Amino acid sequence: MTSPATNPAVSAGDFNGRYRLTRVLPVVVIATVIYGIAALADYHIxxxxxxxxxxxxLCLLRVPVPIALISAAxxxxxxxxxxxxxxxxxxNDNLLVGAQVGMTYVMIGAFAVAIARSGLLDLFAQKISERVGTDTQATAKGMKWMLFAIFIACSLMSQNLVPVHIAFIPVMIPPLLAVFNRLRVDRRAIACILACSISFSYxxxxxxxxxxxxxxxxxxxVNEVGSAYDLSMTADMAxxxxxxxVMGIVAGMLVAVFITYRKPRDYAVTELTDGSRNDTQKVEVKPIQLIATLAAxxxxxxxxxxxxxxxVGAMIGFVILAAAGVFRWRAQDDVFTEGMRMMAQIAVIITIASGFAGVLDATGEIAPLVEASANLIGDNKALGALIMLLVGLFITIGFGDSFASVPILAPIYIPLALAxxxxxxxxxxxxxxxxxxxxAGSPASTITLGATSGLNADGxxxxxxxSVIPTFIHANFGMVLFAWVAAMVL
Incomplete structure (x- = not known):
């Protein structure tokens, strides 16, 4: 193939356009052929x-996620x-729910930026960078494992103790990108750690x-649907x-860290990841800032x-940090805007994903899909458990939200499982x-979007x-296997 470098008459834009076309056209042709054969055979997809x-x-073809969601819907x-x-x-009728969630993420983003203004995260990144730059290779490896442990702990706390969900990622990760580069850490491993830790915690x-x-x-x-089948559930059973x-997710995370993405990976040094300024720009945190941050x-x-x-919690925390002088009172608009900008893409995708889920529901073909799977199962418990898990995997990828998938699956899965x-x-x-x-693994999931928002700060x-493919493989494959085992032995 003639490249722009060898043929000045071919512009870079023309080259990229042709390259994308060669990737898109085969997919379009194959999809059209399959759809045509199904139509001729009178088979309803x-x-x-x-x-x-x-x-x-569409997402695999690098089409922006919002456009992919709307087009597919x-x-x-x-x-x-x-x-x-x-x-x-x-x-449109289902955008409101997503917009409400999106507004929450915007406020959480503003709160996270306000916390970052305290300087605690910058101080932490600076200390880590100094240790990596001066210590031996063995100690540097120890720092890598310490960082991994910190990410797991922060992910757990973000879901259970300090429930800010993924808002800590775009605040905590970017200052550490220079450290990752010096340690030659594969960022895909970090994406898997964040996604798997967040998933297994909730x-x-x-x-x-x-x-x-x-x-x-x-x-x-379970109690609402199961009441007709004498099935009741208590809090200790969950x-x-x-x-x-959940142990399947943990196993997938360990595979990602110790096997799949164990080898060093090099990234280009950008202005964001240039750690040379750490020695000249010392970060200091005043005691009042520390106290105010912990109080908030x-x-x-x-x-x-x-x-x-x-x-409400994020809003009040933001006000406390502003009143305590962690950042100037007159800078509130700037801090809020920065947080909004940081979470805007996530909020937009969440909103559109809600509409996407509404269209899936409006087609009326979720129940037929599950019923067709049930007919395929017959009386085979092992096959039944596997198909139920795979159908759930496919539906939740579309919804991008496990919380929204439970009410859809429960009326069908509970009687089927008991039968x-x-x-x-x-x-x-x-x-x-x-x-x-x-x-973890859906292009529209807040978990994968959050991981990307932090790890892609330097592009x-x-x-x-x-983010999507690594987390999909490692979080879901292990969970399918271990959940299938759980269904057979419990």
Missing amino acids: NAVLLTIAVMIA LLGGLHAGMDTATAIGAL LLLPTGFGAIYLNEILMAN PKAMFLP LAVALICQLQFDSLL LGFSPMATIALLGASAALGD QHDHVKD
């Missing part, structure tokens, strides 16, 4: 499968028999987001049922628990794991290639 497959394909709606106006209406520990998922969503739906599936975190946690609102002879604990494990599969970490 399930609209949910088609919609999610198109969304994934409209195509799926039209395929299900809707007209254009109805498909757009189903998309799926196993019944506090914070874990209390919402395990008690308010999973237990509530962690026991989810233990083995404590009050934000109390308010979040008291009012059951992350939005196949699964125990109450196995039924809970199947439903809880099926709804959680795909949360060297691709969302799909470096």
Whole structure:
């Protein structure tokens, strides 16, 4: 192939355009052929499968996630028999829920930026960088493992103790990119650590987001649907049922760190990752800033628990930091705007993903998909558990949110699991794991979006290639295997 370097008459834009075309055209041709064969054979492709497959394909082709979501949703709606106006209406009618969640993330982002203004994270990054630059290679490796342990601890606390979800990532990670480069750490390993740690914390520990998922969503739906089948669930059953599936996520994280992404990886040095300024720009944190930051975190946690609102907790924490002088009172607008800008992409994708999920629901083909899977299962428990998990994985990838998947799967999965002879604990494990599969690894998931927002601060970490695919493989493959084992032995 003639490149722009060897042929000045060919512009870089023309070259890139042709290169993208050579990647897109085969996919379009193959999809058209498959769709045509299905039409000629009078075989109806399930609209949910088609919609999610198109969304994934577009993301893999580097189409922006919002455009991929909207395009796939409209195509799926039209395929299900809707007209254009109805498909757009189903998309628009469900944006409100996503917008409410998005606004919460914007406020959390502002709170996270306000915490960063205290200088604690910059001081931490500076101390780590100084140690890496002066210590031996053995000690540098020790620093790498210490950083990994810190990321796991922060991920756990972000879901259960200080529930800011993924907002800590774009604040904590960018100052450490220079350290990662000097340690030659593969950022895909960090993406897997963050995604797996966040996932297993809310799926196993019944506090914070874990209390919402395990008690308010999973237990509530099991008891509501299971009442007709003499199935009841108590709060102590959820962690026991989810233990083995969660161990699958832990196993996947260990594989990513110790095997898949163990080898060093080099990244280009940019202005953001130039650690040479650490010696000249010393960071100092005043005691009042430390006290105010700890107080803001404590009050934000109390308010979040008291009012059951992350939005209120983050807002009050932001006001405390402003009143304590962590940043100038007149700089409030700048701090809030910076936090909003940091979380804007995530908020937009969450909003559109809510509309995407609304179109999936409006097609009316989620239930037929699960029923077709049930017909395929027959009386085979082992096959039934595997198909239920894989269907749940596919649906949750489309929704990008395990919390929203439970109410959709529960009315179908609970009677199906009981009919196949699964125990109450196995039924809970199947439903809880099926709804959680795909949360880490979906292009529209807040977990993968959060990892990318921090690791791509210097433009060297691709969302799909470096966050979505690695986390999908390592968080979900292990969970499918361990959840299948849990269903068979519980």
